[in-house]
Amino acid sequence: MGQLPVSRAAEPSMARRNAVASAFLYAALVTLAIGMLVPFAWMASASLQMDKDVFRFPFRWIPKNPRWKNYELIWQRVPFLTFIGNTVKLTLIITALQLLTSSLAAYAFARLEFKGRDVIFLLYIGTIAIPWQVYMVPQFIMMRSLGLNDTHLALILLQAFTAFGVFLLRQFFIGIPKELSDAARIDGLGEYGIWAKIVMPLSKPAVATLTIFTFVGTWNDFLGPLIYLSSEKLKTIQLGLRMFIAQYSADYALIMAASIVSLVPVIVVFVSLQRFFIEGIASSGIKG
Amino acid sequence: MTVAARKTLKSNAIAYSFILPNLLGFAIFTLAPMVFALALSLMSWDGANPIKYVGLKNFGQMFRDDTFWISTFNTIYYVIGTVPTTMICSLLLAVLLNRELKGRNAFRAIYFFPYVASLVAVAVVWNMMFHPSMGPINNLLRSLGVKNPPAWSASTTWAMPTIIGASVWRNAGYYMVIYLAALQGIPRDLYEAARIDGASGWQSFRKITIPLLTPATFFVTIMLTIQGFKVFDLVYVMTGGGPGRATNVLVFTIWDRAFIYSQFGYSSAVAMVLLAIVLVITVLQFRMEKKWVSYL
Numbered sequence: 001m002g003q004l005p006v007s008r009a010a011e012p013s014m015a016r017r018n019a020v021a022s023a024f025l026y027a028a029l030v031t032l033a034i035g036m037l038v039p040f041a042w043m044a045s046a047s048l049q050m051d052k053d054v055f056r057f058p059f060r061w062i063p064k065n066p067r068w069k070n071y072e073l074i075w076q077r078v079p080f081l082t083f084i085g086n087t088v089k090l091t092l093i094i095t096a097l098q099l100l101t102s103s104l105a106a107y108a109f110a111r112l113e114f115k116g117r118d119v120i121f122l123l124y125i126g127t128i129a130i131p132w133q134v135y136m137v138p139q140f141i142m143m144r145s146l147g148l149n150d151t152h153l154a155l156i157l158l159q160a161f162t163a164f165g166v167f168l169l170r171q172f173f174i175g176i177p178k179e180l181s182d183a184a185r186i187d188g189l190g191e192y193g194i195w196a197k198i199v200m201p202l203s204k205p206a207v208a209t210l211t212i213f214t215f216v217g218t219w220n221d222f223l224g225p226l227i228y229l230s231s232e233k234l235k236t237i238q239l240g241l242r243m244f245i246a247q248y249s250a251d252y253a254l255i256m257a258a259s260i261v262s263l264v265p266v267i268v269v270f271v272s273l274q275r276f277f278i279e280g281i282a283s284s285g286i287k288g
Numbered sequence: 289m290t291v292a293a294r295k296t297l298k299s300n301a302i303a304y305s306f307i308l309p310n311l312l313g314f315a316i317f318t319l320a321p322m323v324f325a326l327a328l329s330l331m332s333w334d335g336a337n338p339i340k341y342v343g344l345k346n347f348g349q350m351f352r353d354d355t356f357w358i359s360t361f362n363t364i365y366y367v368i369g370t371v372p373t374t375m376i377c378s379l380l381l382a383v384l385l386n387r388e389l390k391g392r393n394a395f396r397a398i399y400f401f402p403y404v405a406s407l408v409a410v411a412v413v414w415n416m417m418f419h420p421s422m423g424p425i426n427n428l429l430r431s432l433g434v435k436n437p438p439a440w441s442a443s444t445t446w447a448m449p450t451i452i453g454a455s456v457w458r459n460a461g462y463y464m465v466i467y468l469a470a471l472q473g474i475p476r477d478l479y480e481a482a483r484i485d486g487a488s489g490w491q492s493f494r495k496i497t498i499p500l501l502t503p504a505t506f507f508v509t510i511m512l513t514i515q516g517f518k519v520f521d522l523v524y525v526m527t528g529g530g531p532g533r534a535t536n537v538l539v540f541t542i543w544d545r546a547f548i549y550s551q552f553g554y555s556s557a558v559a560m561v562l563l564a565i566v567l568v569i570t571v572l573q574f575r576m577e578k579k580w581v582s583y584l
Contacts, residue, residue, distance in 0.1 A: 112306065114300045
């Protein structure tokens with residue numbers, strides 16, 4: 001109580017101190033944001049310049065005569081549209097298959113009684129910690145012997161059925177009150193009906209998380225396509241960009257333009273869905 | 289057959305119909321290759337000639353192979369370089385953003401963006417910025433009077449630190465999101481009480497924030513360490529394992545031996561080492577969790 005008058009007297013200077021503190025905070029935040037974005041800004045600016053001006057020092061951030069021709073040139077030199085199409089195709093199919101099969105299996109593990117349930121589930125959990133890199137080579141040999149080398153099907157098959165997806169959804173499904181499905185069962189709904197009409201609609205956060213993880217993982221996957229895809233017409237955007245760089249290693253401005261092209265789809269998806277991205281990661285992160 | 293038995297049979301059948309699509313794919317394309325990997329590490333095979341059982345010979349060859357030791361050392365170097373740095377950077381970003389703030393979501397999205405940006409594009413721009421003779425970083429260093437700036441990814445000494453830098457820059461935003469979520473879980477009144485007791489901002493950070501964040505820190509440490517041991521993409525695109533073998537990491541050796549040299553058995557032996565490391569870390573970290581993680 002004795003401190004009260006002191007703090008009241010300190011109020012005006014406190015307000016000033018707060019203002020200074022928040023100015024410092026914003027300065028720090030903006031500096032960090034620039035640090036994060038400067039490589040992208042440089043990429044964008046350099047993609048509109050001549051090769052010789054990419055490394056100009058000091059760099060001219062706003063090009064004098066933007067060379068839009070760079071963007072025309074890369075479309076002629078590399079089939080970027082094919083690469084983007086392939087990536088979109090793989091991402092959509094893998095994400096859809098992953099969601100469908102994982103949620104069905106997770107439903108059975110969470111809600112149904114059947115022989116061997118715990119043993120099979122243990123098998124799933126036991127493999128979560130094993131990195132893909134440990135068995136990617138035998139997996140490739142297997143796919144090759146099935147004649148799936150250099151096909152999209154191989155990548156789909158190896159990425160669509162993961163223990164992680166089943167585990168993530170099962171943990172969420174377990175938390176949904178049993179009374180809801182019991183009531184639905186009395187109303188004559190079968191297990192598939194309960195899965196589709198009760199459990200799935202109530203699991204939007206977990207489904208969103210899995211969608212995002214699968215989407216980002218597939219979109220940015222590099223090693224998988226590197227191992228499996230050798231025909232140019234099958235390559236994904238990551239691999240295509242890498243190929244372009246290897247071929248035109250001295251065409252700096254073109255490489256920058258190609259990089260920007262490879263970023264545009266990601267930027268569009270990210271900007272429109274960033275809230276889901278970030279919340280999805282946050283929720284799965286806490287649960288560990 | 290009794291009615292009850294028939295009912296069990298039917299409900300079992302329904303349950304299996306739920307599991308089967310995933311289980312089949314999982315068993316054939318994940319479980320089988322895992323078992324095959326173990327077997328393959330005891331075989332000698334070039335992919336064309338008949339496969340031959342050789343016992344532990346691959347492991348013997350591996351332990352005498354200096355490329356294996358170099359790649360193990362480099363992987364540990366990468367892990368030690370990335371884990372604490374990424375953790376500190378992501379915690380710093382999270383703490384800065386954990387308040388009522390205009391533009392908070394925009395800042396959060398910006399810090400997170402490098403994580404989703406395509407890896408190859410990120411690696412390319414990073415390499416160009418650090419280009420030894422023409423890159424803006426070295427131009428800047430020279431203009432500041434540094435006579436011989438490092439050759440970054442073209443130098444055996446600096447290649448790994450350059451990759452580590454790119455990795456921290458790319459991943460900090462991801463772990464920031466995890467820390468932010470954990471920070472939101474700390475009750476506000478704890479800080480309020482500490483302030484009334486006269487604690488400074490730094491004191492309440494050390495005595496409240498850090499201890500209550502340990503579960504998140506624990507999670508981040510596991511994730512980062514395991515991610516670190518699996519590093520490949522960034523290395524492959526930025527340096528291709530070079531110069532020389534300066535950034536040759538374990539997964540790079542696994543890939544290189546299998547797909548360049550067709551030594552599938554040897555490659556699988558190295559993969560077993562990766563598996564052992566990752567499993568030991570997982571077990572160790574879960575043991576340590578009991579000792580130093582405090583839950584509220």
